[in-house]
Amino acid sequence: MRPAKGSLELVCPAGTPAALDAAVAAGADTVYCGFNDETNARNFPGLNFSRAELADSIARAHARGCNVLVAINTFPRAGDVDLWHRAIADAEAAGADAVILADLGLLAHAREKHPNLRLHLSVQAAAANPDAIQFYVKQFGVERVVLPRVVTVEEIAAIHREITCETEVFVFGGLCVMAEGRCLLSSYATGKSPNMHGACSPAGCISYREEGSTFVSRLGEFTINRVTKGEPAAYPTLCKGRFVIDGKATHVFEDPASLDASQLLPGLKAAGVKALKIEGRQRSRAYADAVVKAFRAAVDSLDRGLEIRAGALAALTEGGATTGGAYRKTWR
């Protein structure tokens, strides 16, 4: 359903048509998805939508009052930009309510060739301040910016005082510790680039090894973590690994934890945020169902002036650990 006036819009992930239907049923105001190729930043095997699936799914979502956004948010490969141009044209033809873009050249193309298509700026563009945001608004008529996960709630409020478009912020799921779209770590270790190929720390580059009672996880040619067998082992995303500095092993970049900003919703709303985004197009339908329902309840509670239930989603977070991430200044 589209959000009631004054209510935060709940933007939910869909990796498959079935997940899209589940998200709509669970209370999503808006669903975002991508084509099954390298034009989107969750280019995983078996995931995403064919052209026909997208058109059918959008029709079903629209029939139930739910918007659909199409992420075309990788950076087009030089010499092959037609693939990305076709994705924009096909998304518009399928009835998408907006496309989510990151690349400057692609934004310029979309504005010129698809003047009636609503444009959102992907988090992959990492527009982290009002000057950058207004640049995209003025140059390309961007109507919404997905804020990078480097700004605090206070900074979001300050940003809103200077911009003329909507903002959308991540509230749950995997948490990039680096400025999104500006991270070459996975590419450095594996040769597969999130920016170009649409996947970070891809499963095809991960291997596991047992050494006695130790379980070793590796990405490409590098060890990401070693845990004792039986200990919970998080997916070996590069920046969540344990590494050694001056002989000391630590989580140098980030502890394995998921973002859960549900307790920050009142502050985000007061800051001027329009939409809340849940990460996880690659996650299961059951996961999406539980997360969407929990955030639907949280947003409804907020609208009715009730307290938001804490820890409702602990079971769905990495190692049961959650963080407010960059929204709290202490994270830095």
Next chain:
Amino acid sequence: MSTNTMKLSLGPVLFNWPNDIWSDFYARVADEMPVERVYIGEVVCSKREPFREQAMGEAVERLQRAGKEVVLSTLALVTLPRERHRVVATAEDWTGLVEANDITAVSALAGRPFAVGPLVNVYNEGTMRTLAGYGAKTVCLPPELPLTSIAVIAKAAAPLGVDTELFAFGRVPLAVSARCYHARVHGLHKDSCQFVCAQDLDGLAVDTLDGERFLAVNGIQTMSQTYANLLADVPALAAAGVTALRLSPHACDMVAVAKLFREVADGARDGAEATTALQGLIGDAPMSNGFLHAIPGARYQLRAQA
């Protein structure tokens, strides 16, 4: 193949060098280094800037007297109001080229000639053309691009009068974050960091739990532990239309590094042979050029595979 039109640029010092070391370095660049263009200015952390102001003015003047083209570099991650003002002020005050390392600076510079640094995402010919339309005169491409992409982009850049530069030497900038890893590793907070990053002139090495040499941290920036070395790739880069090579400053003898690149670019020395000499200058640091060859960026490959 003659590559004698290849220009050399010195990138900005990415590390927090103490002022005396920093000033001595630029004096030597002015007097001895065979590079045409020098990028100068703080890219990584705005907290470092106030301490550099006076030395910066002196270094710029000395470089200009020595005939170098001086380009002022700007911050990679701009969030605070004072950081935004700084970017805008640099764009307004400097009559020469300013290097954008974030869209914030592109916004401030649009409509006049400017430079685009390797931390702005230029992955294709469409983005190159868009930036040229705003006034970009030289673009240093993102370090992760393969040679096939570089060739396509450089071909689009040439008729627009835009130089295509490539990151050719030094630890590769791989990521930026709102969080300071130097502070985190020392158990400190970013706001009270005590400038611990100044202890590591080439960044702080990050190894894997199995002892593999992996990354390096430099304040909010994460870099490769390997040093990029494109010496042996210079003929291929020239053929692809690359017009300038960027050397990123390290504590090693950078004048000697620049001379090696100059000799190879001039066709006076073989790139593979010069690589052996370069290894002698950087001690036991591992090298990489994998991004260029579309393999993991950490690898080094002497010849393109058939």
